[in-house]
Amino acid sequence: MIDNIKITLRKFKGYLSDNPxxxxxxxxxxxxIYRLYNHEGEDKGIYLLLKYNPEKKVLKIENSIRxxxxxxxxxxxxxxxxxxxAFEKISNKIGITMDEFRKATFTQCEIGLNIRTRxxxxxxxxxxxRYSTFKRYQFACETVGFKGTDLSLKMYDKCEELLEHNKKYDKEAKRKAFDALADRNYNFFRIEFNMFDKQSFVNKDLSHxxxxxxxxxxxxxxxxxxxxxxxxxxxxNKLVMSKEMTPKQYVIARVLEIDGFASFERNCIKRGKGNxxxxxxxxxxxxIQCFGNPTRYNTNKFKLDILKNLKRIKRKEGALDINLMNQNLFSS
Known part of the structure; x- marks a missing residue:
């Protein structure tokens, strides 16, 4: 769940200058400024960035814990x-107790999962x-996201992201490996929420x-x-023009089919009053929810893919309440 995060340790009591x-x-x-590389070594370029202000005794830690x-x-x-x-290992590496590390605060925090899709x-x-009322953006066919005032949602092809951000000499071998996975229908979709600050947690009933x-x-x-x-x-996806539609629903469905949702939404906001x-x-x-083609990939099948992944996660996350996750996903 936890990925990129910005951590602040105040009254830091460790010693970094002579830390091997x-x-x-x-x-x-x-x-x-220091780098704490992971077990793969410096050549892989995976590290936590440490910024220590000796005058204020403040240590900041950034980058992906995952x-x-x-x-x-x-x-x-x-x-x-x-x-x-992971956090225990970091505390050991920087020379403080876990009890001290637990008191560290944080600001920006990513909460995400890699999901296998069919x-x-x-x-x-x-x-x-659409996600809530947030503004949508898209990069090619690899990334889609939504930006809000206190958080954002980003969804992207995880395999492409891994290839893009790693050393060139790794890419050929990794590309073959990922292509082999794709041939076996192993598609990995990264879905992450970026919480901008503490207020993001407050607004989502996570103020504690x-x-x-x-x-x-x-x-x-x-x-x-x-x-x-x-x-x-x-x-x-493709809508089914059903006899059960009202005349108004039919007109909206036709416009959606011709213009797409993004254009439809822009025109509604541009031409109509707020309410x-x-x-x-x-x-x-x-x-869209009622008349989406049931034989094609749609919102429900997407949620079912997510639920299937959560069931896999439960094998390691034993206390995860799958019934609650199911209720959450299909609550709207």
């Missing part, structure tokens, strides 16, 4: 147990048309999560949050 686990990278704006602990090419996610082990990610991305200890003690609640938010994602345009957009979403 760290690589010094000079100073910047009054802070000493990649650092599991490896740069890992498709696994941190479970409750592995997250605890169809290629490139086919799914264009179909994802204020430091690293709270994250670890309430780790299963992150799945609860993630599945609730995923219930708000809408996919648009009127919101009502029409909600009617369009209802049409």
């Amino acid at each position: 686990n760290l690589e010094s990278h000079g100073k910047s704006f009054g802070s000493e 990649k650092w602990y599991l490896g740069g090419f890992s498709l696994l996610d941190l479970t409750e147990k592995s997250a605890n082990r 169809i290629p990610v490139g086919d799914i991305v264009p179909m994802i048309v 999560i204020k430091n690293i200890g709270h994250i670890l003690d309430n780790y299963l609640e992150l799945y609860n949050f993630w599945t609730k938010e995923m219930s708000r994602v809408v996919l648009l 009127v345009s919101s009502r029409i957009i909600n009617e369009a979403i209802e049409i």
Whole structure:
């Protein structure tokens, strides 16, 4: 669940300058800069970035905890147990107790999962048309996202991202490996929420999560949050023009079919008043949910793929409540 995060340790009591686990990278704006590489070594380029202000005794730690602990090419996610082990390992490496580390606060935090889907990610991305009322963006057929004021949602082809961000000499071998996985219908879709600050947690009824200890003690609640938010994602595939449609629904369905949801939404906002345009957009979403072609990939099949993955995760995350996850996903 936990991925990229920005951690702040105040009244830091450790010693970094002579720490053999760290690589010094000079100073910047009054802070000493260090890199804590993972078990793969410096050549893989996976590290936690440490910024220490000796005057204020403040240590900041950035980058992906998941990649650092599991490896740069890992498709696994941190479970409750592995997250605890990851933070314990970091505390040991920087020379503080876990009790001290648990008191560290954090700001930006990514909460995400890698999901196996039954169809290629490139086919799914264009179909994802809505998440809440957030503004949509898309890069090619690999990434789709939605930006809000306190958080964002980003979904992308995980295999392509791994190839893009790793050393060139790895790419050929890894490309063959990922192509082999794709041939066996192993498609990996990364879905992550970026919480911008503490207010993001407050707004999602997670105000009690204020430091690293709270994250670890309430780790299963992150799945609860993630599945609730995923219930708000809408996919648009081919609509079935049914006799059960009202005349108004038929007109909206035809416009959706011709223009697509993004254009339909823009025109509603541009031409109508706030309440009127919101009502029409909600009617369009209802049409998508009710009259999407059941033989094609759609919102429900996407949610079923997510649920199937959560059942796999439960093998390692024993206390995960699958019935609750199911209710969360299909609540809207």
